[in-house]
Amino acid sequence: MTLIAFDSGRYRRRKLFGRLAFASTALCAAGVLSALFFILGYLWVHGISSINWDFLTKLPKPVGETGGGMANALVGSAELLGLAGLFGLPTGVFAGIYLSEYGHNRFGTIVRYTTDILNGVPSIVIGIFAYTLFVLPMRRFTALAGGAALGAMMIPIAVRTTEEFMNLVPTSVREAAYALGIPRWKTVVFIVIPTALRGIVTGIMLDFARVAGETAPLLFTAFGNRYWSRGILEPTSSLPVMITHTPFPPMRTGTARPGRRAWFF
Amino acid sequence: MSPSTLIARPTISVSTSLPPPPLAAAAPAKPGIIIRDLNVWFGDNHALKNVSLEIPDKNVTAIIGPSGCGKSTLIRALNRMHETTPGARVQGRVTVHGEDILDPEADPVLVRRKIGMVFQKANPFPTLSIYENVAAGLKLNGLAKGFPMEDIVEESLRDAALWDEVKDKLRQPGTSLSGGQQQRLCIARALAVRPDVLLLDEPCSALDPISTAKIEELILSLAGTFTLVIVTHNMQQAARVSGKTAFFLLGELIEFDDTPKIFTNPARKETEDYITGRFG
Numbered sequence: 001m002t003l004i005a006f007d008s009g010r011y012r013r014r015k016l017f018g019r020l021a022f023a024s025t026a027l028c029a030a031g032v033l034s035a036l037f038f039i040l041g042y043l044w045v046h047g048i049s050s051i052n053w054d055f056l057t058k059l060p061k062p063v064g065e066t067g068g069g070m071a072n073a074l075v076g077s078a079e080l081l082g083l084a085g086l087f088g089l090p091t092g093v094f095a096g097i098y099l100s101e102y103g104h105n106r107f108g109t110i111v112r113y114t115t116d117i118l119n120g121v122p123s124i125v126i127g128i129f130a131y132t133l134f135v136l137p138m139r140r141f142t143a144l145a146g147g148a149a150l151g152a153m154m155i156p157i158a159v160r161t162t163e164e165f166m167n168l169v170p171t172s173v174r175e176a177a178y179a180l181g182i183p184r185w186k187t188v189v190f191i192v193i194p195t196a197l198r199g200i201v202t203g204i205m206l207d208f209a210r211v212a213g214e215t216a217p218l219l220f221t222a223f224g225n226r227y228w229s230r231g232i233l234e235p236t237s238s239l240p241v242m243i244t245h246t247p248f249p250p251m252r253t254g255t256a257r258p259g260r261r262a263w264f265f
Numbered sequence: 266m267s268p269s270t271l272i273a274r275p276t277i278s279v280s281t282s283l284p285p286p287p288l289a290a291a292a293p294a295k296p297g298i299i300i301r302d303l304n305v306w307f308g309d310n311h312a313l314k315n316v317s318l319e320i321p322d323k324n325v326t327a328i329i330g331p332s333g334c335g336k337s338t339l340i341r342a343l344n345r346m347h348e349t350t351p352g353a354r355v356q357g358r359v360t361v362h363g364e365d366i367l368d369p370e371a372d373p374v375l376v377r378r379k380i381g382m383v384f385q386k387a388n389p390f391p392t393l394s395i396y397e398n399v400a401a402g403l404k405l406n407g408l409a410k411g412f413p414m415e416d417i418v419e420e421s422l423r424d425a426a427l428w429d430e431v432k433d434k435l436r437q438p439g440t441s442l443s444g445g446q447q448q449r450l451c452i453a454r455a456l457a458v459r460p461d462v463l464l465l466d467e468p469c470s471a472l473d474p475i476s477t478a479k480i481e482e483l484i485l486s487l488a489g490t491f492t493l494v495i496v497t498h499n500m501q502q503a504a505r506v507s508g509k510t511a512f513f514l515l516g517e518l519i520e521f522d523d524t525p526k527i528f529t530n531p532a533r534k535e536t537e538d539y540i541t542g543r544f545g
Binding site: 104173176178180182183190191194195 | 344346349351374375376377378379381382383384386388389390391392401402405406451454455458
């Protein structure tokens with residue numbers, strides 16, 4: 001038997017098909033890469049010139065004037081994210097710990113399923129929910145309502161990442177603790193959670209990054225504000241809402257404004 | 266019989282008892298581990314069948330047999346680690362120094378403080394330093410107060426023949442050590458809570474011959490102080506370290522006798538076939 005393949009049509013067809021398949025996957029991979037770099041590159045080229053000290057520290061100028069900044073939106077976004085974390089993270093992380101450690105039962109399955117559904121709820125629906133829950137009874141748009149809406153959005157990811165990273169802690173580590181006569185809850189608190197902590201924190205960061213870009217749930221909750229917000233019970237500005245609202249009506253202010261805001265984002 | 270220390274009661278609890286005796290102190294003669302008609306099931310799998318065995322105190326007992334014969338199942342039942350496996354069920358009676366450890370009222374947490382365990386794969390706590398690993402048992406059991414923790418850590422590491430290798434890097438992570446050192450660290454960690462019994466589940470199966478020799482030496486040095494039960498796949502190891510050997514096959518105890526007798530003149534044909542390498 002020879003190891004050199006027959007120069008048959010079938011063999012050549014197979015080789016050709018292999019090359020085509022490889023080329024198409026490589027092409028798609030390159031497409032993914034270039035899409036990202038095109039967006040980032042475009043933003044960089046058109047937006048970098050607008051990023052200056054004023055942009056970070058000044059309020060927006062009235063419509064039609066050039067200059068000004070978006071300091072209020074920066075602070076507002078930070079405030080909203082803080083509130084969201086306050087609402088969403090304890091619930092999410094603790095539920096994740098429950099699912100990993102005690103959730104191997106029917107209730108746990110229901111919680112997991114519900115979490116996935118919550119994750120799939122469109123963000124605008126969550127916004128309307130927060131609107132009916134906070135804005136209507138209080139008769140005003142508030143940062144509180146916005147934080148609650150974003151918090152609800154943070155829960156599913158916090159639950160699932162916490163559970164995943166807790167499950168990644170090897171059984172052998174838990175067994176080591178049990179074998180020392182360490183009670184179950186202390187094993188969870190002092191051994192399993194610290195071991196999984198790095199992963200959980202990474203998950204929380206991604207969770208924040210995800211809701212930081214949400215616009216829809218803020219439109220009828222925190223609403224937006226051209227000036228500094230006077231507290232969490234007042235309408236509050238945020239970066240995504242600011243980007244949505246400002247550039248379009250007076251088109252003559254030029255493309256630099258949406259450009260620079262998007263760049264910052 | 267003195268009141269059981271395995272059942273947590275408001276008045277008598279282990280955490281308020283006197284400091285345990287130092288490792289070297291000779292304990293009064295007590296009966297060892299007595300196993301009567303022990304059966305273990307995992308779901309429908311009858312893993313251990315009617316095992317009766319008397320494990321001598323302050324000695325090394327080896328458990329040998331082919332994979333799946335129930336060796337690990339047996340020692341995991343001895344400190345109720347089987348309860349961490351969903352679907353595990355146990356029937357029978359096991360007394361350690363006269364106390365019934367399978368008593369439903371006995372707290373598995375207190376059982377495990379008396380009966381420590383070392384696993385096949387070294388499993389130091391990944392987030393803790395060498396020092397903290399050894400101290401973890403006492404600290405997390407709330408037994409650390411009033412103890413000279415540093416002395417206990419040093420003593421445990423010395424008992425585990427690891428002190429000289431780690432004394433200058435106690436603050437480094439436990440996982441930074443080599444495989445053999447990690448396994449000795451796990452033994453030190455188990456010794457630090459001063460158990461009466463130490464169960465070793467194939468402690469050398471992942472180690473090279475030199476580390477294995479060190480662990481075996483260590484097992485022999487601990488034999489006078491603790492009751493040791495070692496599960497091993499390595500028959501030479503069983504012959505080297507143990508005073509008694511039990512041979513298991515398909516969940517049943519085939520033979521249990523003095524180690525030299527098992528290896529030179531076994532009573533049962535199955536034992537002879539196994540130790541001479543005819544199967545298994």
